[in-house]
Amino acid sequence: MSETTPPPVITIDGPAGVGKSTISRKVAARLGFTYLDTGAMYRAAALFIDRLGIDSEDETALQHALATVSIELLPAPDEFSDVEVVLNGEKVGALIRSPAMSMRASQLSALPAVRSRLTALQQEWGKRGALVAEGRDTGTVVFPRASYKFYLDASPEIRARRRALQLHAKGEEVDEKKLLEMTIARDRQDMERPIAPLVRATDALLIDTSDKTIDDVLLVILRVVESGLQPG
Numbered sequence: 001m002s003e004t005t006p007p008p009v010i011t012i013d014g015p016a017g018v019g020k021s022t023i024s025r026k027v028a029a030r031l032g033f034t035y036l037d038t039g040a041m042y043r044a045a046a047l048f049i050d051r052l053g054i055d056s057e058d059e060t061a062l063q064h065a066l067a068t069v070s071i072e073l074l075p076a077p078d079e080f081s082d083v084e085v086v087l088n089g090e091k092v093g094a095l096i097r098s099p100a101m102s103m104r105a106s107q108l109s110a111l112p113a114v115r116s117r118l119t120a121l122q123q124e125w126g127k128r129g130a131l132v133a134e135g136r137d138t139g140t141v142v143f144p145r146a147s148y149k150f151y152l153d154a155s156p157e158i159r160a161r162r163r164a165l166q167l168h169a170k171g172e173e174v175d176e177k178k179l180l181e182m183t184i185a186r187d188r189q190d191m192e193r194p195i196a197p198l199v200r201a202t203d204a205l206l207i208d209t210s211d212k213t214i215d216d217v218l219l220v221i222l223r224v225v226e227s228g229l230q231p232g
C-alpha cells in the first residue's frame with residue numbers, strides 16, 4: 001500500500017501578543033494555505049466548559065462533554081480580521097477575545113482532556129490541506145513533522161504595548177499596566193504546564209520581532225519557505 005504525502009504545514013508558535021495571528025494570516029494569504037488559529041479553539045472550548053459549569057477537576061465529565069462539541073473556524077473576511085469562531089452553531093468571536101477569556105483559556109488549556117480533544121481536531125485540519133497553524137504547541141506536539149517551523153518572540157513590555165494598541169483601536173478601555181501583568185502571568189502559565197508547554201521546537205527558527213515591523217517578519221518567513229531551506 002502506498003503512503004500519500006500529507007499536505008504541507010507551516011507552524012508559528014510564540015507567547016501572547018507577539019504577532020502570531022497577524023503574521024500567520026498574511027503568510028497563509030500569500031501562499032494560498034488555510035490559516036488555523038488554534039488559540040481560537042482553546043478560547044471557544046473554555047467558553048463551552050464554563051457555560052456548562054463543568055468541574056474542571058472532573059476529567060471524565062470534561063472528556064464526555066468535549067467529545068461532541070463542535071468548534072468551527074470560518075475564514076476571516078480579510079487579512080486584518082480574526083477568524084470567526086462558531087461554537088455549537090453560535091458565532092462567539094466577540095465573547096472569546098477579551099483579556100479575561102485569554103486567562104481562562106490559558107487555565108483550561110492545561111487540562112489533559114481539553115488538550116487531547118483539540119489536538120485531535122487540529123490534526124484533522126492538517127489532513128485536509130496545506131496549513132499555516134499558529135499557537136503554543138503547533139510545532140512541538142500538533143504537527144511535529146511540519147515542513148517549516150517558526151517561533152516568534154518579543155519582550156513582555158513590547159507585546160503588552162502592541163496588545164494595548166490593538167484593543168484601543170477596537171474602542172476598548174485598556175489598563176496597560178494590568179495588561180502587562182496578565183501577559184506575564186499567562187506566559188508563565190503556558191510555559192510551566194506539564195502537557196504541551198509553550199517552548200520553541202528545537203527545529204523552529206527563532207524570530208525576535210521586538211525591532212521588526214510586521215512586513216519585516218513576513219519577509220523573513222516567506223524567504224525561508226520560498227527558498228525551501230528549512231528541512232521538515
Ligand SMILES: Nc1ncnc2c1ncn2[C@@H]1O[C@H](COP(=O)(O)OP(=O)(O)O)[C@@H](O)[C@H]1O
Nearest residue numbers: 016017018019020021022162166209212213214
Ligand atoms: N512586528 C510587529 N510590530 C508591531 N506590531 C505588531 C507586530 N506584530 C504584530 N503586531 C501587532 O500586535 C498586535 C497583536 O498581534 P497578534 O497577531 O494578535 O498577536 P498574537 O496572535 O501572537 O497574540 C496586533 O495589533 C498586531 O497588529
Ligand SMILES: Nc1ccn([C@@H]2O[C@H](COP(=O)(O)OP(=O)(O)O)[C@@H](O)[C@H]2O)c(=O)n1
Nearest residue numbers: 016017038039040042105106109135136137
Ligand atoms: N496551541 C495552543 C494555542 C493556544 N493555547 C492556549 O490558549 C490561550 C489563548 O491563545 P491565543 O493564541 O488565542 O492567545 P494570544 O497569543 O492571541 O493572546 C493561550 O494562552 C494558551 O493557554 C494553547 O494552550 N495551545
